[in-house]
Amino acid sequence: MLTAAQFSRLFPFHVILDSQMRIVSVGGVLARICPTAVPGVAFGECFSLVRIGVASGHPFDREYILSQQNTLFVFRTSASQVMLRFQALVLDSPERFAFVGSPWVRKPNELAALGLVMSDFALHDSTVDLLQLIQTATVSVRDAKDLAARLELQRNDLEELIASANVPILGVDRQGFITEWNRASERLFGVARDAALGRTLESQTAGLRPRERVAALVHESLDGRSAGEIECSLIAAAGRLSQIRMSGSPRHGVDGEVVGALLICHDITALAEYRKELEERVAARTTELSKANADLSRAMSAKDDFLSAMSHELRTPLNAVLGLSESLLEGVYGPLTDRQTKSLGTIAESGHHLLTLINDLLDIAKLGAGKMELSLGDVSVSDLCATSVRLVIQQALAKHISVRVISDEAVDSLVTDARRLKQVLVNLLSNAVKFTNNGGSVVLEVCGRSDDGLVAFTVHDTGIGISAEDLKRLFVPFTQIDSRLSRQYSGTGLGLTLVRRLSLLLGGDVSVMSEPGVGSRFTVTVPWVTPSNAAESRSNTASVTAGGESGSVGSSAGPLILVVDDDIPTQETVSDYLISNGYTVVAASNGLEGVRSAKLREPRLILMDTQMPGMNGLDATRELRAIRAFDATPIVALTSGAMAGDRERCLEAGANAYFSKPVHLKELLSTIDSLLKAPSARREATP
Amino acid sequence: MYGMVNKAIEDLVTIKFGEDKWKEIKRRSGVNIDVFISNDAYDDSITYGLVGAASEVLGLTPPQILFAFGEFWVLHTARLGYGDLLSAAGRDLPEFLDYLPSFHIRVALIFPHLKPPRFETSDRGENHLTMHYFSHRPGLSEFVKGLFSGIGKMYETPLKVTQTKSKDAGDDHDEYLLQWGAAAAA
Numbered sequence: 085m086l087t088a089a090q091f092s093r094l095f096p097f098h099v100i101l102d103s104q105m106r107i108v109s110v111g112g113v114l115a116r117i118c119p120t121a122v123p124g125v126a127f128g129e130c131f132s133l134v135r136i137g138v139a140s141g142h143p144f145d146r147e148y149i150l151s152q153q154n155t156l157f158v159f160r161t162s163a164s165q166v167m168l169r170f171q172a173l174v175l176d177s178p179e180r181f182a183f184v185g186s187p188w189v190r191k192p193n194e195l196a197a198l199g200l201v202m203s204d205f206a207l208h209d210s211t212v213d214l215l216q217l218i219q220t221a222t223v224s225v226r227d228a229k230d231l232a233a234r235l236e237l238q239r240n241d242l243e244e245l246i247a248s249a250n251v252p253i254l255g256v257d258r259q260g261f262i263t264e265w266n267r268a269s270e271r272l273f274g275v276a277r278d279a280a281l282g283r284t285l286e287s288q289t290a291g292l293r294p295r296e297r298v299a300a301l302v303h304e305s306l307d308g309r310s311a312g313e314i315e316c317s318l319i320a321a322a323g324r325l326s327q328i329r330m331s332g333s334p335r336h337g338v339d340g341e342v343v344g345a346l347l348i349c350h351d352i353t354a355l356a357e358y359r360k361e362l363e364e365r366v367a368a369r370t371t372e373l374s375k376a377n378a379d380l381s382r383a384m385s386a387k388d389d390f391l392s393a394m395s396h397e398l399r400t401p402l403n404a405v406l407g408l409s410e411s412l413l414e415g416v417y418g419p420l421t422d423r424q425t426k427s428l429g430t431i432a433e434s435g436h437h438l439l440t441l442i443n444d445l446l447d448i449a450k451l452g453a454g455k456m457e458l459s460l461g462d463v464s465v466s467d468l469c470a471t472s473v474r475l476v477i478q479q480a481l482a483k484h485i486s487v488r489v490i491s492d493e494a495v496d497s498l499v500t501d502a503r504r505l506k507q508v509l510v511n512l513l514s515n516a517v518k519f520t521n522n523g524g525s526v527v528l529e530v531c532g533r534s535d536d537g538l539v540a541f542t543v544h545d546t547g548i549g550i551s552a553e554d555l556k557r558l559f560v561p562f563t564q565i566d567s568r569l570s571r572q573y574s575g576t577g578l579g580l581t582l583v584r585r586l587s588l589l590l591g592g593d594v595s596v597m598s599e600p601g602v603g604s605r606f607t608v609t610v611p612w613v614t615p616s617n618a619a620e621s622r623s624n625t626a627s628v629t630a631g632g633e634s635g636s637v638g639s640s641a642g643p644l645i646l647v648v649d650d651d652i653p654t655q656e657t658v659s660d661y662l663i664s665n666g667y668t669v670v671a672a673s674n675g676l677e678g679v680r681s682a683k684l685r686e687p688r689l690i691l692m693d694t695q696m697p698g699m700n701g702l703d704a705t706r707e708l709r710a711i712r713a714f715d716a717t718p719i720v721a722l723t724s725g726a727m728a729g730d731r732e733r734c735l736e737a738g739a740n741a742y743f744s745k746p747v748h749l750k751e752l753l754s755t756i757d758s759l760l761k762a763p764s765a766r767r768e769a770t771p
Numbered sequence: 772m773y774g775m776v777n778k779a780i781e782d783l784v785t786i787k788f789g790e791d792k793w794k795e796i797k798r799r800s801g802v803n804i805d806v807f808i809s810n811d812a813y814d815d816s817i818t819y820g821l822v823g824a825a826s827e828v829l830g831l832t833p834p835q836i837l838f839a840f841g842e843f844w845v846l847h848t849a850r851l852g853y854g855d856l857l858s859a860a861g862r863d864l865p866e867f868l869d870y871l872p873s874f875h876i877r878v879a880l881i882f883p884h885l886k887p888p889r890f891e892t893s894d895r896g897e898n899h900l901t902m903h904y905f906s907h908r909p910g911l912s913e914f915v916k917g918l919f920s921g922i923g924k925m926y927e928t929p930l931k932v933t934q935t936k937s938k939d940a941g942d943d944h945d946e947y948l949l950q951w952g953a954a955a956a957a
Contacts, residue, residue, distance in 0.1 A: 192856045201860065201862050202874070203866060212877060213880065216856060216881055217881060219852070219855070220881060223775075223809045224809070226809075226852065227808050231806055231808075
């Protein structure tokens, strides 16, 4: 049994009545909002029944109330008009019963109007929960309205953006009916928005071609794929042809499903025209360039031909000059006076200088044309240095200049092009001797550098040195740094250019340090590749250098040699020299004559000029090699050119050795001697 | 966290510091939500991210920011939507504080997935009580202090808030001694 206090705490809005419907007690909170409800006062004086669910006209008395204990009663306080919802409850005796319930409030602010707070309600009373729910719902509705307003704003912005966009934007639904058609679309297709909306895309964009491409774009977009772009043509109503680039993308609904497609068009007519014009210009330019390339190629070919011809034209007379000088100096044509000997020496020296000049020019030309090929082989570094020094030692001795080599034990041999590296070193040594005053010194120092994998060949001298300003122009072709020097020191100005280019070709470089009056240090580097580590990659292109002991058979009835050359001075010079060295010589002036003569005389060896009128030397060689009797006869090719490929062409035709004019007669003699002594196997020899 | 908490951060920043600062805070925190729905649940990381970015942009420490948010939430944001309900929670400050635990239990019933904090009171005296605060969210004690401060201002009653236990310091929950009236002035 609850005490009165407990009952009041559980039901703060209760009223207990006696059998006469007089108030026995009132809950604390109800007493506050309805102060007239005090014990002894008739219930009807304080509360009036709101007839909701109660039969009209029925007497509202104790019997009726007790019969309706499952009915909700609604009362209004007489003083403050507060509505209360009550449940009737019979208490411990039939004479006493109670109304328990709470005020009916629909909004939190009504509580304040009643002077109530939430703690006035019993904790079990759901009125407070209802108020909190209502408040929460109110806030949610407010937020939803805010969102709707923002969305409306954004939708308006978007619609305006689409409508005013400079690019045509079209929307279609899943059935292909147009849902969006902005002003740019009106202009492009010549159809008003109102006329287009709700119609099929196909009917309003009939001028688009090809239709299939447009349909595929729409189809892919409706499939939910970002469909990319297509290009199509549009024939407008006025007949104007436009080029259109169209992109498509799906439009999604609230639940993420695809509800349509959005198509954006770009009029690329001007761009397409410009592109076409550009393509035409590129094509025209390409044609021009092709023609220019062909012209250039012809010019390059002409240049090569010119160089070859010039080489021939320059070397042929020089061959005669040097050959005859050599023959005369050796007394082939009889004894000479001292004065004649001296003059001939000057002629020979000038000829050799001229030959050097021609060779340098040809080398520069070949390097420039990328036609110089390396012939790699195993090279003894000490031999290379000794040979290089030997070539300048006479020049050095004449000036009392000491020349020595500092070697590096670690650098024994290298895989490189011996001829070209020697050319570089001789150039540097020759310069060093040339620009060093009497009594000075020149050193060639070799140093293997494991840190960068290079071998450095340094030539240092105690010469006149080079200023910092002049160093900048040092490797420029045809430039001798001081014109006064060119008068004092002869030179072409090509030497250092050749050194630089050859060094690069060999895989290294050249550098210089110098101080005027003190001397210069030129350092050439080449890759430190030894025969052992190059074994796998080394090519089989090593040339065999002609040389060895010179010698002659020394008898006029000696072995018969056929000299085939259309250039009579050369023919005579070579013949005279060979005869003076004991050989028997027979001559011919062209290839056909040479072949006939060979068949008739069966010489032991044939010297064959390559460039001759009628049958040239290469064809004559091939014809002879086709004859069994000449299968093993040594043939030495003599060429007037010195272009890349000459050697290969000669060897391919069947020659055993190859000499470039002007021929050094001693070397030729040595080669002839070797070939005649050697077994019949062919071997290649070049000077 | 309630959307209304994030909304409070937005309102505080835009009203006190301007729209541009709010955009900068959103950019820095990587939050890309245009509108916070008051009664929706948002990941706590969003709130923490906004507080961190606000601290950087406004040059205030996170505790300062959290206290200001708590106070602002009571006095501004909550009053906009829940003002009548707040007013109905008590005729005066003590009554409000007494009712606070039940209030949050009812909130928990309405939003069971929001995991609202739980309050308990003890040691109720004439001018003081001890408020126990249980929350799985770390680092919000300054926010709670700001809430109490805002409630004191709402009832125009001096309120002294003294934290007596701290979860961040290793206690099992936060505990505050709340003193009002003359006790607050003492």
